[in-house]
Amino acid sequence: MTFTEPLLSVVDLTMTFPGRRRSAPVRAVDGVTFHVAAGETLGLVGESGCGKSTTGRMIVRLLEPTAGSVTYDGRDISHLSQRELKPLRQDLQMVFQDPHSSLNPRQTVARIISDPLLVQGGSAADARKRVAELMELVGLIPEHIDRYPHEFSGGQAQRIGIARALATGPRLVVADEPVSALDVSVQAQIVNLMDRLQRELGLAYLFIAHDLSVVKRVCDRVAVMYLGRIVEIGPKERVYAAPAHPYTRALLSAVPLPDPAAERARERITLHGDLPSPAAPPPGCAFHPRCPKAQEVCRTGTPALRRMEPGAARQVACHFPEAA
Structure with a gap:
């Protein structure tokens, strides 16, 4: 290439x-x-x-x-x-090595993935909709956006980290x-x-x-x-x-x-x-x-x-x- x-x-x-x-x-x-x-x-x-x-x-x-x-x-x-x-x-975004240590255990997946969007000035409603789209994009069930990181396996947690990195495009x-x-x-x-x-x-x-x-x-x-x-x-x-x-x-x-x-x-x-x-x-x-x-x-x-x-x-x- x-x-x-x-x-x-x-x-x-x-x-x-x-x-x-x-x-x-x-x-x-x-x-x-x-x-x-x-x-x-x-x-x-x-x-x-x-x-x-x-x-x-x-x-x-x-x-x-x-x-x-x-x-x-x-x-x-x-x-x-x-x-x-x-x-x-x-x-410019980053995906980290350890998926669980890079995700805030006190925040839901919806909050973790939407944070970059909210920091950039997006609305909460639009951010939540975008989170559901990103969950599906990385192979996770959108209905699980209100769960916490400890409820996911290591591979699923890394998919969450990737979704967070992709949130802002x-x-x-x-x-x-x-x-x-x-x-x-x-x-x-x-x-x-x-x-x-x-x-x-x-x-x-x-x-x-x-x-x-x-x-x-x-x-x-x-x-x-x-x-x-x-x-x-x-x-x-x-x-x-x-x-x-x-x-x-x-x-x-x-x-x-x-x-x-x-x-x-x-x-x-x-x-x-x-x-x-x-x-x-x-x-x-x-x-x-x-x-x-x-x-x-x-x-x-x-x-x-x-x-x-x-x-x-x-x-x-x-x-x-x-x-x-």
């Missing part, structure tokens, strides 16, 4: 949290750059603690970026006031691990729902996940993060078929294959050591302490994210990338 002008552009986005007491500041996100076109799904993947969720929260301005820019539909929204952001919230939805807290059978239902909603409503997704098999199912392009930086980004087919960065290769080698014979025969790449602390990142390439290909230049020089060949859609930040 070919996409045109970006709906969302993120350039050199950085988030630094102050350290506690005498500890060093934590650079959770370090110069991230990517774009998402209208109707496209970009997958943002990596180990826990790599900065994926922080990036998503900065895009919808739940966190104030330390540096860099977030441009939505041609407008820089990086440092808009809450008052200036209010009308933009209709276009957004163009871009940041989905932060939307299926990781659900049973495997329910995950497939939610993924299929989001796919259908994208086709019907023309949505763009930033799909944050650590499960690469889910990302392969739903995304058009994939961006791989490691310790706050993007180390590889490109079309899903190219990244999965021929990963260029050693970290991407290691992640993909851990994805189970449905064919038992192929699973036994393939090479499994094991990374030694833990993810370094963002408060004290290694010099040079942050991945070099765990990289089987690391050489001296990797320990001293930070590789820039660059195209593998002129005009190529894939970029990689590695001194010794694998040939495409």
Whole structure:
């Protein structure tokens, strides 16, 4: 699928949290750059603690970026006031990881889903009618709008969270691990729902996940993060078929294959050591302490994210990338 002008552009986005007491500041996100076109799904993947969720929260301005820019539909929204952001919230919404913790247990489903509409100035009567429509759209029974979140299963609660995100008619939805807290059978239902909603409503997704098999199912392009930086980004087919960065290769080698014979025969790449602390990142390439290909230049020089060949859609930040 070919996409045109970006709906969302993120350039050199950085988030630094102050350290506690005498500890060093934590650079959770370090110069991230990517774009998402209208109707496209970009997958943002990596180990826990790599900065994926922080990036998503900065895009919808739940966190104030330390540096860099977030441009939505041609407008820089990086440092808009809450008052200036209010009308933009209709276009930018978020689905959270844990459906039950993201829903107010003291409010009915009708109130939870209608809140965005009421904040934007809608009437209570129109909002209630819209809630019933949204419940049906996401596969729930409209007559259950006066129930409370605890009366729904995890998958149903996530459908409520999706309905809330869709209430104002957004163009871009940041989905932060939307299926990781659900049973495997329910995950497939939610993924299929989001796919259908994208086709019907023309949505763009930033799909944050650590499960690469889910990302392969739903995304058009994939961006791989490691310790706050993007180390590889490109079309899903190219990244999965021929990963260029050693970290991407290691992640993909851990994805189970449905064919038992192929699973036994393939090479499994094991990374030694833990993810370094963002408060004290290694010099040079942050991945070099765990990289089987690391050489001296990797320990001293930070590789820039660059195209593998002129005009190529894939970029990689590695001194010794694998040939495409």
